[in-house]
Amino acid sequence: MILGTGLVALDIIINSTPGTAPIITAGGSCGNVLTILSFLGYNSYPIARLASNEATNRLLGDISKWGVKTKLISTTPDGSTPIIIQRLKSGKDGEITHRFEFRDPETGKYLPSYKPVLAKAVDVIVDAVSECNLFYFDRLSRGTIELAKFYKNMVQ
Numbered sequence: 001m002i003l004g005t006g007l008v009a010l011d012i013i014i015n016s017t018p019g020t021a022p023i024i025t026a027g028g029s030c031g032n033v034l035t036i037l038s039f040l041g042y043n044s045y046p047i048a049r050l051a052s053n054e055a056t057n058r059l060l061g062d063i064s065k066w067g068v069k070t071k072l073i074s075t076t077p078d079g080s081t082p083i084i085i086q087r088l089k090s091g092k093d094g095e096i097t098h099r100f101e102f103r104d105p106e107t108g109k110y111l112p113s114y115k116p117v118l119a120k121a122v123d124v125i126v127d128a129v130s131e132c133n134l135f136y137f138d139r140l141s142r143g144t145i146e147l148a149k150f151y152k153n154m155v156q
């Protein structure tokens with residue numbers, strides 16, 4: 001069983017080729033790692049504090065297709081579902097370039113960003129899943145440190 005916390009995001013991949021629709025998929029380093037591990041047959045549980053909104057619904061729908069366990073993902077009004085735009089462009093030489101964007105291309109406003117799991121939620125999380133074989137994290141916060149301390153004893 002693998003648990004992890006960090007960036008779990010909704011990626012919007014935009015290809016500059018005319019007529020190509022954006023691809024909307026789960027992403028973020030933690031989201032990607034735990035989805036890949038689930039695909040490879042591991043029980044993977046991301047720990048995240050997401051918003052109650054359509055972006056979260058799409059993200060959860062995507063990772064669930066790959067067998068990722070979502071019971072440690074909270075969806076609350078004070079959460080945040082990070083949205084990251086990935087833009088692919090072909091240069092004059094045919095080389096494809098890639099860049100990340102963190103602002104809404106229409107309004108210029110920042111898109112929702114990462115919010116860490118709160119330290120006060122640690123007891124609820126470890127009560128829900130008290131063992132693991134591997135604990136992954138890619139963002140540091142007080143809650144992450146507390147989770148890492150607890151699960152360290154499980155993976156030795």
